[in-house]
Amino acid sequence: MRRVSERIGVHVLRVACILASSVIVFIAIAIIVGALPILTSRGLELFSRTWDPNSGKYGILPFIAGSLFVVGVALMIAIPIGVLSALFVVEYSPRKIREFLESLFQVNFSIPSVIYGFWALVFIVPLLRESIQPFLSSTLGFIPLFSGKPRGFGVMAAGLVLAIMITPLIVAISIEVMKLVPEELKLSAYAIGASKTEVAFKITLRVAFPGIAAAILLSLGRAIGETMAVLWVTGNVAIIPKSLFDPCYVLTSVLVNEFGASVGDPYHTSALFAVALILLLISVVFVAISKMIILHMERKFRGRK
């Protein structure tokens, strides 16, 4: 008797396991099915430049361009700062300060994205509008990237807040992978007379490079999928931004602002599903690749020890 009930029990467990692991499959199917009507009826027209649901124009290129531009700006700022900070924590800081720094970076993960968004709205936007952007446009205004009216809202504000958000992530993962660099490698470099700086840049940074690349990919995936931090600061204008001062509209924001109201207009909903599909693909691919690299590095170095 005991056997039978146990066998049923194991079946229940199996069903739970299949359910939990197939959530991602359901999500993917739902979103692909949702996006099908617009993909089959408009095809490549979907990637045109005009988004105007009222007149039936569903070009999502402005959102793709907006997201890429904003995330590009964020990475340009976050990569050097994040990687160099990690290098400082691992190679230069004394042991006691190191733990303190690590936990300070950890605190950043506890701050919800809606708070970053709020702060960006009340702090970054006025700062950019009142001082930074007027200064940049008077000194570097001849470069197209810095042209336009200093509005505060736009690519620059969103890029900045995303950079601030993903820097701790880059730091934390880079620290983890830099710690994986075998001590023997560093010691042998010291033994032949290398300085701290040489070890840091020529050994640690180089050996940890794949892991750092993984950290960057992971934060790229996170940044593209980030919603609340950028919602209020991009300006939400569906144009293709050409300057850092231009307003823009990102993939996630249009979903928040329009999805609820779109139901009842099948093509509008479907176009938004297509936006969600792009988001899903980008973030899943980047996150998957980066996790694979990290796993590979861990195996390589932990295995050797």
Add this chain to the structure above:
Amino acid sequence: MRKKLKDSIASILLGSITILAISPLIFIVSTLIGMGLKYLSWELVSTYPKNLGREGGIFNALAGSFILIAVSVTISLPLCLLAAIYLTEFLRDRRIKTIINSLVEILAGVPSIVFGIFGYYLFVYIFGFGFSLLSASLTLSLMMIPIMMRTIEETLKLVPQEIKMSAYALGASEWETAWSVTIRQAAPGIVTGVLLAIGRILGETAPLILTTGYNFRTPQSFLEGVATLTFTMYEYIELGAAYPELMGKAAATGILLISIILLVDFITLYLSKKLTKTILI
């Protein structure tokens, strides 16, 4: 000597970059306190909002957050627990294990707004639950799966093989061993996993915008809307252009939200440093 000099210059340079990287944290916290401190009061945390939130407190959001989390955990925990037990104790095929683990891993990378779209479409629209506590907690319970399942799995794996072996030697079946030996050993780790998931999910906003309606009271049924701390911030910021005092209240809500999340995260970190680290990344 020249190398020493170079080292200290590099150290100072990199050190200042590190300070630069940390400084936004200070700016964020001080902005929140500067704007929100004068709104923090006993009235704020103990009374319902009046007049669209312009007067009264945010008790609806505080209670709503806890209700929503409680319901989501109640849905998600049993599922994750059963799935993790199957994965670690009963599933032998390594290939299937890898597939399941990578599917869960991929789920962890899905942006929260996509969960919102899915939740809206499936629960609000197709199932007809409307903007409600039920739709919101079902959506959040899906988002909890990756963190919860992975932490529980990691803890179950840590239970020493010898303990299980001794149970088998006493004639216990796999089933009995799993439930009366392994699970008990792993109980503290499972608590950590749940807390970790709660800490993550407390800060979610995007999926809630599409699944929970707002509610100026505490919901009386599963089909009523529910307010949360994050969603209240969203609402107040959206209305903030018209009513500036709501921005102050949003900041005060933010202070409460951060304090609660930090508290949960510190407890988690205290319970298990190693577990927390493996999951964060």
